[in-house]
Amino acid sequence: MKFFINSSFNEQNSGIEHAQLKRAKLFRDHKETFKLVFRDWNPRLHYYLNSVGISDSETLNMFDYFQKAESVTDRILQAKDLDFGLQNLTYIKDDNLPLYLVFQGESLLARVRYFLEDSNERVSMTELFDGFGNLYRVNHYDFRGFLSLSQWYTPDNKVGTEIWYDYSGKPVLEAFNRYNGQGEFLQAGWRLTAATSPAIYSFSTLDELTQHFFNLINTDYWSEIEPNIFVLDRTHLGDWSLLSLEQPAYTALHLHNSHAGDAQNPMHSVLNNFYEYSLSNANQYDAIISATEKQSHDVAERFAPTCKLFTIPVGMVDKEILNSPHVPISERSMNILMTCRIAPEKRIDHVIRAIGLAQATVPNLTLDVYGYVDHRDDDEALKAINAAISEFNLQNKVKLHDYVDNVTALQKDAQVYALTSVMEGFNLSLLEALSNGMVGVTYDVNYGPNELIIDGENGFIIPFDDIQGLANKFITLFNDPALLQTMSEHSYKLSERYSEENVWKAWQDLIEDAKHKDLSFTHKVTKGLGNQLLS
Structure with a gap:
């Protein structure tokens, strides 16, 4: 069994949950069994998962497991x-x-x-x-x-x-x-x-309880032919528990973000606190998964782990998208789009300031942002956004919208996708935008954006923190429809790198490696203990 470990799943989710949904579809399409494993109690979990196509048989929650409620008859209790x-x-x-x-x-x-x-x-x-x-x-x-x-x-x-x-x-x-x-x-x-x-x-x-849960499901799904595969998508809830299993299993640490606290200094910065314990014990895993070649390289150079390193993109482009008709730039709105959490690390205010600097040359330029608001640090992100809007009088040109599930229609209407994050692990939204023919403009940020975009082909990569450089590229693009059209076609073409077939090949490499895991099941003593034997 393949277990993909996370904390929970809700109506509004982060990139990790969206990556798991794409992975689930990929494994389902290739008839490879899996379970999305969730540790936290959530009374709405099955409702939310069912609504996005995840069945109860593909779901395993720790509390459900102990409550014998993994799959129950739905009833309306008023x-x-x-x-x-x-x-x-x-x-x-x-x-x-x-x-x-x-x-x-x-x-x-x-x-x-x-x-x-x-x-x-x-x-x-x-x-x-x-x-x-x-x-x-x-x-x-x-x-x-x-x-x-x-x-x-x-x-x-x-x-x-x-x-x-x-x-x-x-x-x-x-x-x-x-x-x-x-x-x-x-x-x-x-x-x-x-x-x-x-x-x-x-x-x-709770960590000890979680470890017990992992041991139980590892035993429940034990196979003498090949090991269970545990992929740790959220490290904080299983980094210790997963490394102390009683029976053999293939364990993989999945890096969904920069391993370094300062993503621009990946070799020497303090570690991202979410990965500190896991990377300090990296050699106890069987594999480390990164979404980009660059991060795999940096992890190898910095930590020299003895476990295997695999580069497996967390995003993939469906065949339907790759085969869909291309929407010409002339049929799109003169608009910049961002679909992301409205959070400090996304630095949406940088894009707004760049639009402010560019508006003298491109006065009709607008920005639409779709995402839920992160209210951390006394609404730091919203305050920065509002300050930038006020500074450049962009009240009628910048619009913030609620989170939406389906952004395809938005991506087929806008022309440019902007990204100015402090750090990333891949950025599914950017891949989706490019696969729908948008042109990307991003800071040179680790990891993902500077690999998804090939500078000068399907967009531009701007030096980190260069707001004026960002504005200059907006001016270049929106004053040259022919350039926009050429780059849009390249966006469609280059998205084939992330086809389902290519991503599945990467997963097959890991699954094949797991088959070589030594399987020596240690059976518990069951005789001679009398009433002292309780489990």
């Missing part, structure tokens, strides 16, 4: 279906919030909240109150219609104990939160009731 153990209840629907107030006489028993993902008013949460009006427990429901988690509150209104249930309502997993010696209220441990035996396991940390 407020009046809940049993509060009392009669003569009154349900009052709130006019402004998605909830019902439940009363017995004049006493408030509960607030029942419901999901907004569909119109069925499925119960998402119940907040339960005692006779004095104190909140004592919150029950959380899975979107599929069953009680999943209860949180018991302490007298000082903190979550003291959390209990997860299986589909039948039996408690299977608990987390405990307590004050430590310094007066800090922290998670103190976990307790798991085994599904197939009377064993009860205790874990000090």
